[in-house]
Amino acid sequence: GAVVSQHPSRVICKSGTSVKIECRSLDFQATTMFWYRQFPKQSLMLMATSNEGSKATYEQGVEKDKFLINHASLTLSTLTVTSAHPEDSSFYICSALYLAEQYFGPGTRLTVT
Amino acid sequence: KQEVTQIPAALSVPEGENLVLNCSFTDSAIYNLQWFRQDPGKGLTSLLLIQSSQREQTSGRLNASLDKSSGRSTLYIAASQPGDSATYLCAVSNAGGTSYGKLTFGQGTILTVHP
Numbered sequence A: 001g002a003v004v005s006q007h008p009s010r011v012i013c014k015s016g017t018s019v020k021i022e023c024r025s026l027d028f029q030a031t032t033m034f035w036y037r038q039f040p041k042q043s044l045m046l047m048a049t050s051n052e053g054s055k056a057t058y059e060q061g062v063e064k065d066k067f068l069i070n071h072a073s074l075t076l077s078t079l080t081v082t083s084a085h086p087e088d089s090s091f092y093i094c095s096a097l098y099l100a101e102q103y104f105g106p107g108t109r110l111t112v113t
Numbered sequence B: 001k002q003e004v005t006q007i008p009a010a011l012s013v014p015e016g017e018n019l020v021l022n023c024s025f026t027d028s029a030i031y032n033l034q035w036f037r038q039d040p041g042k043g044l045t046s047l048l049l050i051q052s053s054q055r056e057q058t059s060g061r062l063n064a065s066l067d068k069s070s071g072r073s074t075l076y077i078a079a080s081q082p083g084d085s086a087t088y089l090c091a092v093s094n095a096g097g098t099s100y101g102k103l104t105f106g107q108g109t110i111l112t113v114h115p
Helices: none
Strands: A004-007 A010-013 A019-025 A032-038 A044-051 A067-073 A076-081 A090-098 A101-104 A108-112 B004-007 B010-014 B019-025 B030-038 B044-051 B056-059 B062-067 B072-077 B086-094 B103-105 B109-114
Touching: A004 A090, A010 A019, A019 A032, A019 A090, A019 A108, A032 A067, A032 A076, A044 A067, A044 B103, A076 A090, A101 B030, A101 B044, B004 B086, B010 B019, B019 B030, B019 B086, B019 B109, B030 B062, B030 B072, B044 B056, B044 B062, B044 B072, B072 B086
Parallel strands: A010 A108, B010 B109
Antiparallel strands: A004 A019, A019 A076, A032 A044, A032 A090, A067 A076, A090 A101, A090 A108, B004 B019, B019 B072, B030 B044, B030 B086, B056 B062, B062 B072, B086 B103, B086 B109
């Protein structure tokens, strides 16, 4: 139980375009989901907390207008990277909170050319 | 602000050896502590979760301890195998308020077990 999926697993896009990443809790409902990014050989950095039915809470230094988060249902949160640039290339991982424990998705590798 | 440090950054051992990975955190007001495994290019696999009221947790060849007052945790791996090679991440969840549920990660320990 407590499985989280992400889609797509890998995406390549051109600079200036927008990319949407989905995070789904498959067998439980999650009012809270988290989005992280991970640069090569570095640890996970929390970007934002996504709450169902309300605005996301962003960590300091994360541009909310660039990284749009929508948590429209209890099983789906989306992260849209708007006007992507090469420096946005990274590994994006989501997690969903269930019974006080976070369950992680498999990650999405974003490459901006 | 919570900070999590893991030592060593990298570790290479021969197969069969017992080993210890260390994790320290600056704010002892934690809700729980988790150890994760991450294979290259993959997501996270949860290994062990220790609640703040607990001292240790065991799963198979893995044993994690927690000393909340001193801000330390260790992950002990017995009889290491090449399949244990991965990055091991320690993360703490702070208690209450707006920090509820948030995890702060350490930088990880890259473990290589050679045959």
